[in-house]
Amino acid sequence: MAEEEEALIARSRGGDVNAFNLLVERYQRMVYSVVFRMLGHRQEAEDVTQEAFLSAFQGVARFRGGSFRAWLLRIAANACYDHLRFRRRRPTVSLDVLESESGNPLPGHIASPEEHVLRGELARLIEEGLGQLPEEQRLAVVLCDVQGFSYEEAAEATRSSLGTVKSRLSRGRARLRDFFKEHRELLPSLYRHRT
């Protein structure tokens, strides 16, 4: 798998867009998940994900080895930060868009069987909780707790030290815990007794 990926990356460096698209197909779900969790808005997440992959193809010559998915996520994270900065300067889209798309478990997505397991209300609450975190803490929590990255890979994806990742993760989790405590009544009974 790793060798095959190296071959695809080498071909992508030579301008082979078909080879790169195989990598896109492998990682797009993961990248889109992270971007959506960061931005909280489907259309923006699609646009930013597309821009991130385009940028990755144009800059693939600069990939120096290591974890390719961490490198991809670094590009996606930079794209998210830029978009969030842009959004702060021109606040035309509010995160209420997420709230208004009620009824869907996760707005704008094809609901998988796993998604049905987690009721829509709970998912929305979790995403609201993520949305109120500072961006760097949000990214650390999304990478480590939602996507299952190790500290090391999260450090590589965010170009920060291990200590920084640990600190952001710790603070992000604590803030989320406080958020869930405030909205205790919205948690399903399965989780309520634990918080």
Add this chain to the structure above:
Amino acid sequence: MDVRCRQVRDRLSEYMDGRLKEGERRRVEEHLAACPECRWELEELRATVGLLRQLPPLTPRRSFTLSPAVVAPRVRLFPVLRMASLAAALLLLFLTGGEYLFTSPQRAAAPEMESTVPQAAPTPSRLGAPETGARLAPVPAPGESKDRGVAPSAPPASPVAGEESTRAVPALRWLELFLLVTLVFLGGAAFWRWRQESTPYIRK
């Protein structure tokens, strides 16, 4: 909450992930065994992370594969604009420097003109004063005309040369102004293309 509790709670996230060193892990566990509040804190943290881990990866509605048209190599204008800006800047520098060198002998000669032909020296407010001075110069006595003849002829010669240089300077100035405007335009265009052509999101 005492200091020890605060220290342990700061470590609970790493403890939960099994990322504490042996000595520190033991100290945290010893404290947890004796502190129900901190144990409760750990349980809340576990539940929080448990919720997060329940979120499945999302399935986007569309594919993000790239079409060949989107990734077709673009004409990179930035290097061309950069060279053009540099050429314009060098030309401007050359002309400005050349003008300074070219006109400075004329400026050096101007005081000599004034000292040899005092009556020909015009006041700035008078129009055509050099010519007036030249016409007036032959008026003195014929005996003196030879000497005076030479002197009056000299002023006409140097004003003519001076006129040529004064005609050239405005032309140069226009050219320099044109080059300056071109340079500003090219520089702005080069900067704009540089912004467009640099790969976004891939930062050090």
